[in-house]
Amino acid sequence: MSAVGVFDSGVGGLSVLAALxxxxxxxxxxxxxxxxxxxxxxxxxxxxxxxxxxxxxxxRREHGIKALVVACNTATTAAIHLMRAENPDLPIVGLxxxxxxxxxxxxxxxxxxxxxxxxxxxxxxxxxRASFAGSADVRPVPCDGLVKAIExxxxxxxxxxxxxxxxxxxxxxxxxxxxxxxxxxxTHYPLVKDExxxxxxxxxxxxxxxxxxxxxxxRLLTAAGQLADSGSGGLxxxxxxxxxxxxxxxxxxxxxxxxxxxxx
Numbered sequence: 364m365s366a367v368g369v370f371d372s373g374v375g376g377l378s379v380l381a382a383l384x385x386x387x388x389x390x391x392x393x394x395x396x397x398x399x400x401x402x403x404x405x406x407x408x409x410x411x412x413x414x415x416x417x418x419x420x421x422x423r424r425e426h427g428i429k430a431l432v433v434a435c436n437t438a439t440t441a442a443i444h445l446m447r448a449e450n451p452d453l454p455i456v457g458l459x460x461x462x463x464x465x466x467x468x469x470x471x472x473x474x475x476x477x478x479x480x481x482x483x484x485x486x487x488x489x490x491x492r493a494s495f496a497g498s499a500d501v502r503p504v505p506c507d508g509l510v511k512a513i514e515x516x517x518x519x520x521x522x523x524x525x526x527x528x529x530x531x532x533x534x535x536x537x538x539x540x541x542x543x544x545x546x547x548x549x550t551h552y553p554l555v556k557d558e559x560x561x562x563x564x565x566x567x568x569x570x571x572x573x574x575x576x577x578x579x580x581x582r583l584l585t586a587a588g589q590l591a592d593s594g595s596g597g598l599x600x601x602x603x604x605x606x607x608x609x610x611x612x613x614x615x616x617x618x619x620x621x622x623x624x625x626x627x
């Protein structure tokens with residue numbers, strides 16, 4: 364049975380993987396973390412495109428994947444159009460910050476988008492934000508360093524950066540002029556949602572895109588006649604860097620057992 368490839372620059376895509384495994388329990392997944400070349404969010408488009416191509420080629424050559432989930436906002440914004448053009452036979456699902464559900468959910472019309480600088484500076488994000496002009500006041504909050512802290516299990520750094528960026532994302536509340544919805548525009552950030560919540564009222568909504576991505580993946584697999592509807596599924600963790608770091612992240616953030624294989 365062919366696997367579904369899941370690709371991120373690091374461990375953040377594990378938040379998407381969790382949603383995929385819940386939605387598609389019979390599928391086999393290969394998760395590839397390009398940690399030797401991360402972080403993507405603070406790099407240029409040409410760099411991200413080159414790495415994305417390399418990872419897709421590896422997943423197709425070594426695993427014959429039947430679909431690809433680009434579980435990385437930065438890689439989606441920089442490279443997904445090329446990935447689709449160069450792999451027309453491969454169903455590919457990407458990510459974008461969840462502005463549409465955020466605008467629909469917000470009562471105050473004030474929304475903050477926490478994301479990497481690369482995502483917020485991209486043309487794709489600019490187009491997305493422009494499509495909601497007049498519907499909501501959207502504030503970008505570039506979260507430099509947060510991905511690195513999460514990747515490094517830097518608890519003190521995570522706590523300090525979450526406090527800093529939540530302060531920039533506020534003021535929070537349900538009154539006019541206050542932010543009532545925060546978009547987590549990077550797959551790493553849902554992994555530290557509990558820490559972010561420490562700096563927000565209980566009424567604040569956090570929007571991420573793991574569940575919609577999993578649902579879209581199901582739709583594409585069904586349309587292609589490739590949905591696995593029996594069996595126990597499976598998971599292989601791979602990394603361009605130290606696979607032990609990915610295993611530790613899967614164990615910490617998702618409670619997954621340490622069972623992985625490294626690749627270059």
